[in-house]
Amino acid sequence: MTATNPNPRRSLITKIHIARTQLGMDDESYRANLAHYGNGKTSSTDMTIPELETVLEAFKKLGFKPVKKPGKGRLSPSSKQGPQDERSAIRAIWIFMHRAGFINDGSETALNSWVQRMTAQQNGGAGINEVQWLRGEDAAKTLNSLKRWARRCLFEDLKKRGYEPHPQDSYAYLLKRWERINGAML
Incomplete structure (x- = not known):
């Protein structure tokens, strides 16, 4: 755009x-x-x-040379600048889910599409187009939605591998268990 x-x-x-x-x-x-x-x-x-x-x-x-100001690039999880908040966590989980094979497209564009769909549901039809524009409650709700999705993916993947995770296990616990099993993969 x-x-x-x-x-x-x-x-x-x-x-x-x-x-x-x-x-x-x-x-x-x-x-x-x-x-x-x-x-x-x-x-x-x-x-x-x-x-x-x-x-x-x-x-x-006569010698005038227009200079274009560099645009602001998107922040990535590895960026040393910018806020270290929910938006960074959202990007990190998105990238993890892609590397783990839970989602096909790990791009920022795909993440932005997902964010827009999630925030449209939360805000009654008006979605937020870019993850970098998320603030406050919208960012927290979006992060929690992504964690729940990642938790379901981890839960199902562990079950497929013969492990019996408890339905009440947290995202963090399932992630640690999954990483112990698949640690070398990532």
Whole structure:
């Protein structure tokens, strides 16, 4: 999903002002360039979008180099930055379930789809699209749902292997028991 610019004119004006600063233009030369490339207009706010685009292209030819700010990447469980909260635990359990073979797709996209379905059920139809947007009660409920799912998967897997886990065994206990049996696998 890409964000669309709701006001391309404002964006062009901002870029022109950045170009002016980057090129070190004083007010007189800046306005002279605007007049030359902008059909005689000496203020960027008076220009149309095509005129602004022409001025911006001219500034690029004069040496302006637009710099894109790096976008914020998604946080992963191994990330050294960002919150160490329910969202990190959700990602860690999701990755574990994928590595253990309980789910087919361990990607962030698949996790986001699952989060959206779970939060839509909890919030009466309006789901949260990204795990990174989970906060407070939504994050806690989503984490608990994922733990219950993982617990069911662990319980069933242990039963298939001939072990008889107790129905009241916690997620943590089942996980430890499962890891003892499958430790080398992960």
